[in-house]
Amino acid sequence: MATHPAHPAARSLRTTPEGLTWEPSERWVRGRTGDVTVVDSRHPVLVWEPGLPVPQYAFPRADVRTDLLRPAADPPAGTHTGSRVFYDLAADGEVRANAAWTFPAEDLAGHIAFEWFRRADTGLDHWYEEEEEIFVHPRDPHKRVDALSSSRHVRVEIEGRLVADTHTPVLLFETSLPTRYYLPREDVRLDLFQATDHSTGCPYKGTASYWSWRGEGDVPPDVLWSYPDPLPAVAAIRGRLAFFDEVVDITLDGERLERPETPFSGMLRKGTRHR
Incomplete structure (x- = not known):
């Protein structure tokens, strides 16, 4: 046959x-x-x-x-x-x-x-x-997305100001992209950000909502996001907050991470909204 x-x-x-x-x-x-x-x-x-x-x-x-x-x-x-x-x-x-x-x-x-x-x-x-x-596009069978609870120490700074500090992040590992750190809301200075009307869709995670930095400095809009109702495979990130590593300073377990260069970097530098 x-x-x-x-x-x-x-x-x-x-x-x-x-x-x-x-x-x-x-x-x-x-x-x-x-x-x-x-x-x-x-x-x-x-x-x-x-x-x-x-x-x-x-x-x-x-x-x-x-x-x-x-x-x-x-x-x-x-x-x-x-x-x-x-x-x-x-x-x-x-x-x-x-x-x-x-x-x-x-x-x-x-x-x-x-x-x-x-x-x-x-x-x-x-x-x-x-x-x-x-949603958005077919899932790539050669790409993997894992959301793992962690006890690593994550600190986030913008323009030298501490905006988040946690020991209970969820680390999201996605093929070809840098690790994203999803942080509990209570560990993020959300009062320093303004909710926007921007949203994006991801076939692996769902629909995200965004916040922009209220303070001074050359910070692009929509630098902070959350998935209020993520897809079941990444349910661990529900309601948590994540930053674009490309434009903020992240310290992981005491080590300052280099800002990665990704497909989002150019749009962020231009201050244009990503899709």
């Missing part, structure tokens, strides 16, 4: 001449706009484009409501690694421009990819892996 390409025996990362990396997935994935299910697939593939740190899904045509797709009226140029075929999506009483496309790679012929929600109003409204709703 032939092995289905999504079977574990056939799973491996593969690279196309166009620079795409892709991998079969065993997850049951569904995408919906309004009350209409547009994608229902038990054989998706994850695709990584050059220069993009997060994956996206592509689906066999047979698993897509292609009757809801029409050739794009105004296809974008220079996006999605040379893709030339884009589709507008007509569903639930509205048209979403350039909601779907095909990759030029021979390996991915017969597959259609979709923008995820919150991307320039073109994506679908809801995505699910099995019965769990997924």
